[in-house]
Amino acid sequence: MSEAPRDIENLIELMAKLPGLGPRSARRAVLYLIRKRALVLTPLADAMQAVAETARECVTCGNVSTSDRCDICVSEKRSTGEICVVEDVADLWAMERAGLFKGRYHVLGGTLSALDAVGPEDLGIPRLVQRVVDDNISEVILALNATVDGQTTAHYIADELEGRCLVSSLAQGVPIGGELDYLDEGTISAALSARKRM
Amino acid sequence: MSEAPRDIENLIELMAKLPGLGPRSARRAVLYLIRKRALVLTPLADAMQAVAETARECVTCGNVSTSDRCDICVSEKRSTGEICVVEDVADLWAMERAGLFKGRYHVLGGTLSALDAVGPEDLGIPRLVQRVVDDNISEVILALNATVDGQTTAHYIADELEGRCLVSSLAQGVPIGGELDYLDEGTISAALSARKRM
Ligand SMILES: [Zn+2]
Ligand SMILES: [Zn+2]
Numbered sequence: 001m002s003e004a005p006r007d008i009e010n011l012i013e014l015m016a017k018l019p020g021l022g023p024r025s026a027r028r029a030v031l032y033l034i035r036k037r038a039l040v041l042t043p044l045a046d047a048m049q050a051v052a053e054t055a056r057e058c059v060t061c062g063n064v065s066t067s068d069r070c071d072i073c074v075s076e077k078r079s080t081g082e083i084c085v086v087e088d089v090a091d092l093w094a095m096e097r098a099g100l101f102k103g104r105y106h107v108l109g110g111t112l113s114a115l116d117a118v119g120p121e122d123l124g125i126p127r128l129v130q131r132v133v134d135d136n137i138s139e140v141i142l143a144l145n146a147t148v149d150g151q152t153t154a155h156y157i158a159d160e161l162e163g164r165c166l167v168s169s170l171a172q173g174v175p176i177g178g179e180l181d182y183l184d185e186g187t188i189s190a191a192l193s194a195r196k197r198m
Numbered sequence: 199m200s201e202a203p204r205d206i207e208n209l210i211e212l213m214a215k216l217p218g219l220g221p222r223s224a225r226r227a228v229l230y231l232i233r234k235r236a237l238v239l240t241p242l243a244d245a246m247q248a249v250a251e252t253a254r255e256c257v258t259c260g261n262v263s264t265s266d267r268c269d270i271c272v273s274e275k276r277s278t279g280e281i282c283v284v285e286d287v288a289d290l291w292a293m294e295r296a297g298l299f300k301g302r303y304h305v306l307g308g309t310l311s312a313l314d315a316v317g318p319e320d321l322g323i324p325r326l327v328q329r330v331v332d333d334n335i336s337e338v339i340l341a342l343n344a345t346v347d348g349q350t351t352a353h354y355i356a357d358e359l360e361g362r363c364l365v366s367s368l369a370q371g372v373p374i375g376g377e378l379d380y381l382d383e384g385t386i387s388a389a390l391s392a393r394k395r396m
Contacts, residue, residue, distance in 0.1 A: 003294035005264045007252055011245040017238055018219075018227045025218035031287050032217050033246070034253045034262055040215055045246035047209040048231070052239045054205055055232045064232055066203045089229050096201035 008034070060131075062107030062124060064089050072104055079103045081138040083131065085157060087111060087145055095143060103141075106131070111149035112156055125157060132164050142169040146186075206232070258329075260305030260322060262287050270302055277301045279336040281329065283355060285309060285343055293341060301339075304329070309347035310354055323355060330362050340367040344384075 004012065008030060016026035033041040057063070058070035065071070072078055082103030086092045092105050108123040120126060132140060140161055144150035158167045172190035174180065180188060202210065206228060214224035231239040255261070256268035263269070270276055280301030284290045290303050306321040318324060330338060338359055342348035356365045370388035372378065378386060 003291045004262065005253075005269060007245070007248045007264055008262060011242075011249050014238060014242045014245050019230050020223035020227060021216075021218060027291060028288060029216045029218060030249070031262070034249065037250055037253070040212065041246055041250045044209075044212045045243050045250055047205070047212050048239055048243035048246065050205045051209050051228070051232065052235055052243055054203075055235070064202065064206060064229070066205055071203060090226055093201045093225060 004030075058107075061105045062089075062109055063092055063105060077102075080135060082141060083128070083137055083139075084141045084143050085128065086143050087150065087153075091143065091145075101141070106140075108144075108153065111144070111147075111153040113149060120156065120160075123153070125160060128157070129160055129164070132161060137165050139166040139168060142167065144169070146172060259303045260287075260307055261290055261303060275300075278333060280339060281326070281335050281337075282339045282341050283326065284341050285348065285351075289341060289343075299339070301337075304338075306342075306351065309342070309345075309351040311347060318354065318358075321351070323358060326355070327358055327362070330359060335363050337364040337366060340365065342367070344370060 011033075012023070012026050012030050015021055015029055016023045018026075021029060033044070054066040055064055056066070056068070058065040058068070058073055060069050060073045063070040063072060067074075079102050082101075083106050084092075084095060084101050084103060085106045085108060086095065087108050087110065089107055092107055095101050095105075106124065106128045108125075110118055110123060112118055112120065112123065128140075131137065140157070142154045142157060144154045154169055158169075161167050171194060172187065173194055174183065174187065174191045209231075210221070210224050210228050213219055213227055214221045216224075219227060231242070252264040253262055254264070254266070256263040256266070256271055258267050258271045261268040261270060265272075277300050280299075281304050282290075282293060282299050282301060283304045283306065284293065285306050285308065287305055290305055293299050293303075304322065304326045306323075308316055308321060310316055310318065310321065326338075329335065338355070340352045340355060342352045352367055356367075359365050369392060370385065371392055372381065372385065372389045
């Protein structure tokens with residue numbers, strides 16, 4: 001690409017690195033930004049600068065934060081007896097949007113993977129076990145993705161925590177509004193096995 | 199959305215305004231940016247700042263530029279006898295990627311629309327006519343979208359330029375690699391009408 005001035009080309013190339021934006025949508029986004037300079041471009045540049053300066057990882061749970069410990073870890077309103085384990089911060093946000101869970105989190109930052117040499121230390125699993133012991137945690141809820149890697153990691157964590165606290169995981173089944181016709185066999189089988197009497 | 203710290207929430211909301219990014223992809227993009235702070239986030243904030251400060255519209259053709267007149271309008275390598283009329287800068291970039299056209303441009307910034315009260319002055323059509331006269335333009339190539347509004351605008355411009363220069367428009371037909379099965383009837387009809395002897 002060399003059809004735009006260098007500054008604009010540079011911005012397009014950086015935007016194209018974002019997940020969900022290819023080169024074409026990056027070009028359209030940049031033209032939009034130029035048209036909305038005062039309303040969007042300048043505020044966006046400022047917001048990125050602010051996040052670049054303040055965003056960090058919560059030392060306790062791994063959530064994104066603007067201080068050493070995240071809002072959830074320091075909140076007096078959150079119960080201290082349960083920890084929900086998630087793969088990444090997007091999953092933590094999804095749990096928070098659901099709004100039901102009122103305990104605290106542990107963000108793994110990935111899943112165990114022999115291929116990518118990701119071991120328990122890389123995911124902070126020893127630190128999770130230590131939290132369970134130190135903070136007298138009664139229940140750890142595993143909210144990992146229903147993938148092979150997610151479930152392997154869930155089993156490993158359940159083994160590590162055995163005898164130290166209750167360990168549970170999200171129920172598998174038909175999503176609300178889900179049509180059977182669109183669901184894979186694994187989901188249907190899991191929903192059938194976990195069927196409930198009405 | 200209130201699950202992230204305020205600075206990060208603010209960034210997500212601004213990102214979600216970009217064309218092609220909804221709330222979910224904006225959240226994922228922001229998490230990616232935080233992970234790639236040094237490599238992507240800070241350079242992106244800087245690039246946006248630079249574009250916010252320098253980007254403007256070329257006074258001659260309407261292209262985006264970092265000076266009063268764009269690179270194409272000031273280039274000695276571009277021929278001065280032809281003007282290609284496009285709807286927006288993304289279309290100008292698409293023409294430049296094709297690499298065949300070596301003249302200059304006129305960017306309309308839209309199409310005529312009675313409904314949205316977009317008239318010829320809003321698209322700089324009188325200015326285009328003046329350029330044709332002043333610069334002794336021999337040919338105006340209309341590279342407008344093959345939509346109803348695009349073609350209405352093309353006919354209006356062709357009428358305005360009648361007797362002043364040659365006016366042509368991009369050929370319509372089957373795109374390279376295009377499969378008939380996936381093309382709409384209008385394209386197939388246009389390609390049939392404009393068929394060429396082999
Ligand atoms: Zn935390
Ligand atoms: Zn120009």
